[in-house]
Amino acid sequence: xxxxxxxxxxxxxxxxxxxxxxxIAATPARTEQDHLHILIDNDPSIGDxxxxxxxxxxxxxxxxxxxxxxxxxxxxxxxxxxxxxAHYWYxxxxxxxxxxxxxxxxxTARAAATRLPRVAKFGLLATTGTVKTGLxxxxxxxxxxxxxxPTPQQQRDLVMAAVYGEDGIKxxxxxxxxxxxxxxxxxxxxxxxxxAIILGCTELPLLYPGSEHKGVALLNPTQVxxxxxxxxxxxxxxxx
Numbered sequence: 240x241x242x243x244x245x246x247x248x249x250x251x252x253x254x255x256x257x258x259x260x261x262x263i264a265a266t267p268a269r270t271e272q273d274h275l276h277i278l279i280d281n282d283p284s285i286g287d288x289x290x291x292x293x294x295x296x297x298x299x300x301x302x303x304x305x306x307x308x309x310x311x312x313x314x315x316x317x318x319x320x321x322x323x324x325a326h327y328w329y330x331x332x333x334x335x336x337x338x339x340x341x342x343x344x345x346x347t348a349r350a351a352a353t354r355l356p357r358v359a360k361f362g363l364l365a366t367t368g369t370v371k372t373g374l375x376x377x378x379x380x381x382x383x384x385x386x387x388x389p390t391p392q393q394q395r396d397l398v399m400a401a402v403y404g405e406d407g408i409k410x411x412x413x414x415x416x417x418x419x420x421x422x423x424x425x426x427x428x429x430x431x432x433x434x435a436i437i438l439g440c441t442e443l444p445l446l447y448p449g450s451e452h453k454g455v456a457l458l459n460p461t462q463v464x465x466x467x468x469x470x471x472x473x474x475x476x477x478x479x
Contacts, residue, residue, distance in 0.1 A: 244262070245278045245307070246258060249282040252281055257445055259279060285303060316338055317341065324368040327369075341467050344460065347437065348375075360384070363439050364424055365440050366398070387431050389428065393427055398424050400420050413445050437457075444459045
């Protein structure tokens with residue numbers, strides 16, 4: 240039996256649209272009636288997750304919980320959250336709602352095991368908040384895989400600037416400086432020994448729609464989450 244999927248959105252809006260688009264593309268539909276019932280709560284007032292982890296802003300958890308409860312109240316039976324950093328509060332969020340919440344990072348680690356089984360070292364491009372949580376390291380360590388991250392300077396000047404800069408992705412730029420910075424960050428991780436790159440910020444797949452970059456495999460958590468939403472929504476697999 241099909242289930243209604245709810246998206247806790249707004250973190251950020253472009254990433255929310257990207258997840259929705261990928262769910263549509265991944266759905267085996269021949270007519271519009273074959274698609275899933277998707278509810279989206281796009282609330283950009285939810286606080287910045289990285290700044291909260293750094294102790295510079297209040298926790299975004301109340302806003303996340305409020306969005307989740309609105310979705311459940313509207314009929315959502317499973318929730319997805321297209322923000323890697325927000326998974327720092329996953330357990331508290333999951334405890335606060337009465338429906339399953341898909342865990343994007345756990346799902347990505349599982350996808351890596353099946354799609355890239357020979358890769359031992361993954362480079363992680365993510366917000367500073369996500370890097371500080373160590374969530375990717377924890378899930379990939381269970382598989383005996385290593386996560387490589389940029390140097391502090393590369394993290395600030397390349398990754399965070401690509402996402403948060405005045406000319407960055409969150410400002411609506413999807414070419415030029417953001418792509419150049421991200422390209423440089425990827426090259427630096429490959430130089431460290433990364434055999435594949437995790438696009439661990441949901442804005443970054445907007446720059447890299449394919450599955451590789453200059454011969455290096457790209458692992459896209461948004462795509463993984465979209466496919467899980469489809470499978471769960473169609474009733475093919477149990478929830479997280």
